[in-house]
Amino acid sequence: MSDMFTDIKEQVRSANPTLVFPEGTDERILEAAVRLKAEGVMNPLLIGSEEDVLAKAKSLDVDASGLTILDPETYEGMDALIDAFVERRKGKNTREQAADILKQPNYFGTMLVYTGEATGLVSGAAHSTGDTVRPALQIIKTKEGVKKTSGVFVMVKNDERYIFGDCAINIAPDADDLAETAVEAAKTAEVFGIDPKVAMLSFSTKGSAKSEETERVVEATKKAQEKAPDVTVDGEFQFDAAFVASVAEKKAPDSPLKGQANTFIFPSLEAGNIGYKIAQRMGGYEAIGPILQGLNKPVNDLSRGCNQEDVYKLALITAMQGLQ
Ligand SMILES: CC(C)(COP(=O)(O)OP(=O)(O)OC[C@H]1O[C@@H](n2cnc3c(N)ncnc32)[C@H](O)[C@@H]1OP(=O)(O)O)[C@@H](O)C(=O)NCCC(=O)NCCS
Ligand SMILES: CC(=O)OP(=O)(O)O
Numbered sequence: 001m002s003d004m005f006t007d008i009k010e011q012v013r014s015a016n017p018t019l020v021f022p023e024g025t026d027e028r029i030l031e032a033a034v035r036l037k038a039e040g041v042m043n044p045l046l047i048g049s050e051e052d053v054l055a056k057a058k059s060l061d062v063d064a065s066g067l068t069i070l071d072p073e074t075y076e077g078m079d080a081l082i083d084a085f086v087e088r089r090k091g092k093n094t095r096e097q098a099a100d101i102l103k104q105p106n107y108f109g110t111m112l113v114y115t116g117e118a119t120g121l122v123s124g125a126a127h128s129t130g131d132t133v134r135p136a137l138q139i140i141k142t143k144e145g146v147k148k149t150s151g152v153f154v155m156v157k158n159d160e161r162y163i164f165g166d167c168a169i170n171i172a173p174d175a176d177d178l179a180e181t182a183v184e185a186a187k188t189a190e191v192f193g194i195d196p197k198v199a200m201l202s203f204s205t206k207g208s209a210k211s212e213e214t215e216r217v218v219e220a221t222k223k224a225q226e227k228a229p230d231v232t233v234d235g236e237f238q239f240d241a242a243f244v245a246s247v248a249e250k251k252a253p254d255s256p257l258k259g260q261a262n263t264f265i266f267p268s269l270e271a272g273n274i275g276y277k278i279a280q281r282m283g284g285y286e287a288i289g290p291i292l293q294g295l296n297k298p299v300n301d302l303s304r305g306c307n308q309e310d311v312y313k314l315a316l317i318t319a320m321q322g323l324q
Contacts (some may be wrong), residue, residue: 001295003209004192012319013041017119019315020112022049022105024069025056026125032311034062042319045070045118047105059274072108081111088114088139110135113297119322120298122315129168129301133292136299143294150181150233151290151301153276154192154317157283163189163196163263164279167272168290168301179227183264184293189263191324199242199261200224200235201271205251208238217267234258239264288313291321298322 011284019036023184024046030053033044045068046053057064072078078099085098085107093101101107106127112118124132133149142149151168154161164184170177178200186196204214214236216280221235234255241259248259266272280287288310290301298321300314 004156004193005316008316008320009039009041011323012316013039014317015119015323016040016042017319017322018043018045018117019319020045020047020109020118020121021315022047022109022121022123023055023126024105025281027056028306028308028311029122030057030060030064031062031308032315033067034064035308035312036315037066038063039112041314043068044315045112047072047109049073070108070112072103072105075108078102081115082106084115085111085139098309100306104135106132107135107139110139110299113299114139120145120300120318122300122302122311122318124301125304125306125311128304129290132301133169133299136140136292140297143296144155146294148177149292149294150177150184151184151204151292152181152188153287154188154291155276155279155291157285160285161192161194161262162195162285163192164276165263165272165285166269167263167266169269169274169292171269173268175216175219175223178217178265179223181293182220182224182233182263183228183231185263185265186228186233188291188293191320194262196231196263197257197261198224198231198233198263198265199237199238199239199257200233200265201242201266202236203238204236204266205241206236206255208251220265221244231253231322234261235265237261248318256268288317291317 021029025048049071050069053069067311082098109121150166152165166181189196197319202217217236224233238249242261245259279285300318
């Protein structure tokens with residue numbers, strides 16, 4: 001395990017937080033939860049019927065006896081949770097609708113985070129991103145000053161660490177969205193010990209092509225620079241001009257990035273999601289995330305292609321976000 005996770009683990013262990021895992025019968029979730037509990041790092045709270053969770057654990061030959069398991073069907077605090085949900089949704093859902101909605105594990109789990117029963121939530125091993133994050137967007141909501149959440153990955157190989165975003169949430173971001181993602185990604189980079197050098201990516205470098213798409217990235221670059229004058233942000237760049245010093249020298253000699261970018265902002269979700277999966281599956285980078293930026297409390301989504309180790313690491317990161 002890289003030092004990054006050893007450090008995170010020690011920080012998290014001292015707080016021993018409770019984290020919700022709505023997919024309590026998923027093999028990868030169960031194995032990671034058992035491991036986190038056995039290491040004394042956190043108190044995993046699994047959602048599901050106790051009978052089903054314990055039967056699954058038995059079939060996997062793991063000891064789930066120390067885990068907290070909550071079933072929305074039998075949860076004693078459900079009436080209060082329904083009231084809190086109706087209040088939060090401000091007339092958007094009736095009590096009757098809320099009672100139905102809160103039977104869904106992701107909504108139930110997100111409400112446990114909202115009410116403070118748990119510090120954060122990790123889901124998405126078996127649910128799509130939409131189904132995982134929608135409850136958080138509706139209930140947890142973004143921090144003051146952040147209009148939209150976005151999802152970044154920490155890409156890790158040996159000592160290399162990069163931030164890729166938005167790879168998960170905003171399908172067709174406008175210039176304001178891209179600028180906000182860049183500024184939030186720079187903050188996320190710092191949390192992971194990366195001194196952010198942010199590249200706004202495109203298929204053009206410094207005016208080598210012109211189109212609506214490239215102009216959007218140019219505008220986003222200006223907006224990000226205005227929003228965060230202390231952060232090194234530049235664009236628009238093709239990936240090679242952002243990452244390879246010799247190419248940067250040719251294509252963007254006056255840029256402060258000099259081919260040393262470490263935080264990459266993709267111009268659309270198509271580019272970001274495809275880009276991170278290529279780096280992960282062909283490039284051999286470990287992709288940890290998506291980590292949702294700018295929410296009031298930490299809720300993170302997994303890729304359905306995740307393994308137990310990914311769940312374990314995203315849980316540690318989620319718990320660490322809860323300490324910030
Ligand atoms: C994230 C996503 C599910 C939200 O879509 P949606 O559920 O249709 O969203 P809606 O427009 O109905 O909005 C639902 C709520 O979320 C809020 N919301 C939507 N996008 C948001 C964002 N990026 N940040 C914060 N809040 C957001 C809305 O304001 C709304 O809140 P309200 O109900 O309190 O008014 C959608 O953008 C999406 O599918 N993105 C792609 C996900 C994906 O497949 N990624 C690839 C794999 S990781
Ligand atoms: C992040 C991501 O792409 O998630 P999934 O693979 O589950 O769609």
